[in-house]
Amino acid sequence: MSKKIYVIDPERCTGCRLCEIVCSVKHMGISNPAKSAIHIIKWDQEGFYLPMHCQHCEDAPCMAICPKKAISRDEVLDRVVIDYDLCIGCKLCVSACPFGAMGYDPDSKRVFKCDLCDGDPQCVRFCDMKAVDYVETSHHSLQRMRESSERYSEVMRKHCGA
Ligand code: SF4
Ligand code: SF4
Numbered sequence: 315m316s317k318k319i320y321v322i323d324p325e326r327c328t329g330c331r332l333c334e335i336v337c338s339v340k341h342m343g344i345s346n347p348a349k350s351a352i353h354i355i356k357w358d359q360e361g362f363y364l365p366m367h368c369q370h371c372e373d374a375p376c377m378a379i380c381p382k383k384a385i386s387r388d389e390v391l392d393r394v395v396i397d398y399d400l401c402i403g404c405k406l407c408v409s410a411c412p413f414g415a416m417g418y419d420p421d422s423k424r425v426f427k428c429d430l431c432d433g434d435p436q437c438v439r440f441c442d443m444k445a446v447d448y449v450e451t452s453h454h455s456l457q458r459m460r461e462s463s464e465r466y467s468e469v470m471r472k473h474c475g476a
Contacts, residue, residue, distance in 0.1 A: 317392050319451050320430065320438075321458050322365050324465055327445035329356055329363035333437035340436045341426065342419065349419055351428040352437050352446070362469050365437075365446050368415040368428040370394045376407035376416055376427075393430045401425065 334350035342349040352367040370393045377385040377394060384400035385407060387393070396407075403423055408416045416427045430448075431437075438448045449455045 317451050318433075318448050319392075319455055319459070320367075320370075320435065321447045321449055321455050322462050323445050323447070323458055324362060324364045324462055326443045327354065327363040327365055328443060329354055332440055333365060333446060336436045336440045337428075340431065341429075342422075349417070349426075351415070351417060351426060353414070357469055360469055360472075362465075363445075364466060364469075366413055366415065367437075368394060368411075369413060370428075370430075375410040375412065379406045379410040381406065391430055391433050394427070395429060396425065396427065398424065 331347060331354050333352050334347040334354065335345050337350040337352050338344055338346045338348075341351065347353070352365055355364045355366050357363075370387075374385065374387070374394050377387070380401075381404065382400045382402055384397045384402075386395060386397065388395050401424070403425065405418055405425060407425055408418050410416075416425055418425050435446070435448045438444075438446050441447075447455075447458075
């Protein structure tokens with residue numbers, strides 16, 4: 315069975331931020347973008363909106379830095395997960411993530427990240443534009459990922475000199 319991958323398409327994102335609301339409601343029971351595992355990074359002048367969340371990196375810096383080995387890879391869904399029985403809340407993973415994709419919730423005193431909604435991503439379900447999508451790995455989906463990365467690099471070079 316081919317694996318599914320989470321694909322981002324900034325060209326389709328309208329910046330409505332519904333995904334942030336959906337994610338926070340599902341995981342935290344509250345409508346609060348600060349408690350969402352996905353964030354929309356906006357370049358308004360450019361008309362460019364980038365949905366950003368955990369990339370479930372092969373060589374994940376959060377996993378490497380965790381002193382309690384509380385972060386691991388779930389091979390079934392190809393995702394990076396937190397074991398809260400092991401986590402001590404030191405937040406090293408929050409600072410290690412290059413995408414700012416790991417959050418900290420001061421109310422529950424827990425770090426949090428995208429868990430792909432256990433294979434049924436709710437942000438995808440509610441995004442009518444399909445700016446975020448969860449699809450079978452294919453030439454087309456990989457091409458969409460590549461185009462998204464190229465567009466992101468282009469905007470970063472223009473605005474941040476990256
Ligand atoms: S906060 Fe938890 S998951 Fe993150 S590095 Fe510390 S122990 Fe590991
Ligand atoms: S897949 Fe689920 S956990 Fe991940 S950003 Fe979307 S709603 Fe949040």
